[in-house]
Amino acid sequence: QKEVEQDPGPLSVPEGAIVSLNCTYSNSAFQYFMWYRQYSRKGPELLMYTYSSGNKEDGRFTAQVDKSSKYISLFIRDSQPSDSATYLCAMRGGSYIPTFGRGTSLIVHP
Amino acid sequence: EAEVAQSPRYKITEKSQAVAFWCDPISGHATLYWYRQILGQGPELLVQFQDESVVDDSQLPKDRFSAERLKGVDSTLKIQPAELGDSAMYLCASSVDRGRTEAFFGQGTRLTVV
Numbered sequence: 001q002k003e004v005e006q007d008p009g010p011l012s013v014p015e016g017a018i019v020s021l022n023c024t025y026s027n028s029a030f031q032y033f034m035w036y037r038q039y040s041r042k043g044p045e046l047l048m049y050t051y052s053s054g055n056k057e058d059g060r061f062t063a064q065v066d067k068s069s070k071y072i073s074l075f076i077r078d079s080q081p082s083d084s085a086t087y088l089c090a091m092r093g094g095s096y097i098p099t100f101g102r103g104t105s106l107i108v109h110p
Numbered sequence: 111e112a113e114v115a116q117s118p119r120y121k122i123t124e125k126s127q128a129v130a131f132w133c134d135p136i137s138g139h140a141t142l143y144w145y146r147q148i149l150g151q152g153p154e155l156l157v158q159f160q161d162e163s164v165v166d167d168s169q170l171p172k173d174r175f176s177a178e179r180l181k182g183v184d185s186t187l188k189i190q191p192a193e194l195g196d197s198a199m200y201l202c203a204s205s206v207d208r209g210r211t212e213a214f215f216g217q218g219t220r221l222t223v224v
Contacts, residue, residue, distance in 0.1 A: 096209065097158065103152055
């Protein structure tokens, strides 16, 4: 079992939909949780990060962390075709070594 | 806007040849990372530098891979000899220091070994 599990998708939604992307993890030492967006043939771009449990909102994006369930989520409101990309979750503990999920491919169709 | 620069963007090499990738991190960033990303997978850390020192290279295949950051600024990742299984995207990232969560990635070098 990998330390970070993420469904590769693809997840296909209509424009304007609320998107929910999720990751589960097994290492209880993880404290920092990040979401990256990666367009095809590009490097990942950091969207948001949270420390420990709770919610964080930035525009149309909301990140949630539930440490008791070892489950993190990224919600995208009013999704746009430009949101079509692969979304990678990443997390780390005190070792400073981030562990990435395999990414979920999101397709937002007009 | 400051960016992590990588070159080349694409590289095709024959099996058993040597290949090198270059990375110039954002100015002032002490921590530099090299990742390998196989198609359809997440990035996997190969090596992490703090200034010119290697702080983690536990996942670096040291029989064929080497990395250096001699002056604590730009960095080179080398593979010799290249194998077919090395075909992947090689990503460089940097952050202000190890304790900072925000890491910024370059565009990557896509390597194809034939």
